[in-house]
Amino acid sequence: MPTLNIVGAGHVARVLGRLFHAHAAFTVQQVLARSPASAGCGVDFIAAGSAADYTGLRPADCYMLAVTDDQIGPACEALAAAVPLAGAVVFHCSGALASDQLLAARAAGAHVASVHPIRSFADPEAVAAAFAGTFCGIEGDAAALALLMPALEAIGARPVVIDAAAKTVYHAAAVFASNYLVTVLDAALRAYQAAGIPEPVARELARPLAQESLSNVFRLGAAPALSGPIARGDLATVARQQAAVAAWDAATGALYEALVPPTQALAARKQGG
Template sequence: MATLNLIGAGHVGRVLGRLLAAQGGFHVQQVLTRSAASARAAVDFIGSGAPAERYDQLQPADMHVLAVGDDQIASACAALAQAVPLKGSVVFHCSGALASGQLQAARDAGALVASVHPIRSFADPAAVAAQFSGTFCGVEGDAAALAVLTPALRAIGAQPVPIDASAKTVYHAAAVFASNYLVTVLDAALRAYMAAGITEPVARQMAQPLAAESMANVFRLGAAAALSGPIARGDMVTVERQQRAVDQWDAPTGDLYRALVAPTADLARRKRLK
């Protein structure tokens, strides 16, 4: 059975450690975190392995998972490369924003490097571990590393998706658009309803079918085909009237409305070309 060491054991690291041990064909050897207590808690969650307190206590392994914060990846990799023989092993991190180039110290030490970014929320690790099947993972890195990681990820139910390492930050921004900024735009819609005298609970009920149907159409038909409303119809008179009204009501929200006009107009042009 292939061996694995886990460096950093937050929610993502714990879930991957448990799944790779239970279904991925790996024996978890050691777990290294900032404190012995957190390492022991991670070992208990994973169900195997032993806590380690220092890098020089780590044994050589077939795979090393760096499940640390983005700002710690390079330094953790350097410490690992200095303390443990890495030639021929696979080292990967779990950042959505940073590429495998952050692991140059491991590559220089003879390791194969990659990044694996599971695309989901890990707020409840136990629930995620139980329902991980179908989770998309953006992967990039050395071909030989991906040749090892891809079947291991599929074994735990993941769907690996190769991505361009040079566009890793743009890739990560996609999740911000699809999740965080979507919430911001919906907040603007709710506040606009409330400005018209509608209570917030009713505003949510009014916005929900519009938002839900629009999102369903995007995922069923594509964004261009799903677009509706005044810009899609070419009714720029209405758009300009709305812009003035929103500016007068709330200037920051007016700025948001204005910023969305041009990309929406471009989307409408793409719709007409289809």
């Protein structure tokens, strides 16, 4: 098995390290972290390898940088200064940054990549137990992907190759699908409350609408799932709603207004499809 050194001992490092070891995708060799205690905890969770620092680092076939985004560059530079990297694979786990952040490793002759597991790691034990089927956005050098793709498939991941130049847009997709969805639903709940409906009841009113819409999007696609006044071409109703919402709450009115043009474009796709 190829050897793996892990830089970082947080939740992502621990889960992937344990899975790579348990499924014989890599031989976990060493774990580095901010402190020896943290590295030791990582080794204990992974159940393989030994704690180390850069001065005692041994060469490996592959290096995983599971550190915060602002530490990817410095960690990569420290790695390149500590061990020969020519021919090795170095990858990071950021969802927002591409593999081009691993400049020092590439300059040292390494093949670089990024691997972003698309899920929450809040509970490492639970994630490690139910990781199979997890999508991973992956991009990088061909030689790096040739090593990482089978390793990810061995732990039950579903690798999806993405365009490195669009890595930030890729990460924003998760914000649209999760964070901004919550913001829009909050606007709906507050609007119900503005009409005199108690908040718990507002949630029950919004629930079937939101759940059916989500179900339709994932079953049919976004354009076929669109309904409502814009989909019907009832722009008079849209104008009245926009004015009423703006009069009630200016910020929510601006949100409503901003959503009209992309929803009209979506309606055009629906009609054209």
